[in-house]
Amino acid sequence: MRGPGPRPEPMSSSVARPDCCGGLGNIDFRQADLCVMTRLLGYVDISDPRFVAAVLAITFNPLFWNVVARWEQKTRKLSRAFRSPYLACYSLGCAILLLNFLRSHCFTQAMLSQPKMESLDNPVAYCVGLALLGVGTVFVLSSFFALGFTGTFLGDYFGILKEARVTTFPFNLLDNPMYWGSTANYLGWAIMHASPAGLLLTVVVALIYVVAVLYEEPFTAEIYRQKASQSHKRS
Helix, strand or coil: CCCCCCCCCCCCCCCCCCCCCCHHHCCCHHHHHHHHHHHHHHHHCCHHHHHHHHHHHHHHHHHHHHHHHHHHHHHHHHHHHHCCHHHHHHHHHHHHHHHHHHHHHHHHHHCCCCCHHHCCCHCCCCCCCHHHHHHHHHHHHHHHHHHHHHCCCCHHHCCCCCCCCCCCCCCCCCCHHHHHHHHHHHHHHHHCCCCEEEEEHHHHHHHHHHHHHHHHHHHHHHHHHHHHHHHHHHC
């Protein structure tokens, strides 16, 4: 609400006065982002062992599966040890699932050990978080059903390739829907718990997935490029 003062000049005036805030052009959005991060950090004890454990779990998981998958692709030692690329892929997939359960547990414990943000502790925010959790779950599950177990858990590194890259839902909406669905799950979970620690950890999840995509995408594209080249030569 405006306080008492002179009325603004008509729109037809040749010179317009700035409004009370100086106009949107005078807002420093970098400072605004910094204020948001500063406020979040004011709620979060990043030295808390449970928070550190969550960060380590979030960071370790993609590192683990990428290192193991690249090693398998180069040496085929897992396939030889299990006497089947399928058994080797299933074993790695189960290990990844267990690590993901551990990551989610560490994430939740880190949230519960730190204070809530009052502005998020209300029914509207809870419903928004629940909606994000629902959308994220749809993306994760639909990705899994579209790819299958071996497609989800790095089967292409074991030589288990599909005829072509999947382009059906949800891959027709966005790239890497499983990663971004997982990120939406964590974001929704954090909002439902009104947790600044959870929001900060969700940022870590998103950043780690961005790095993972940058690392994985060129390699996966090259695998299918080689497959297409070989199929073309045969035909």
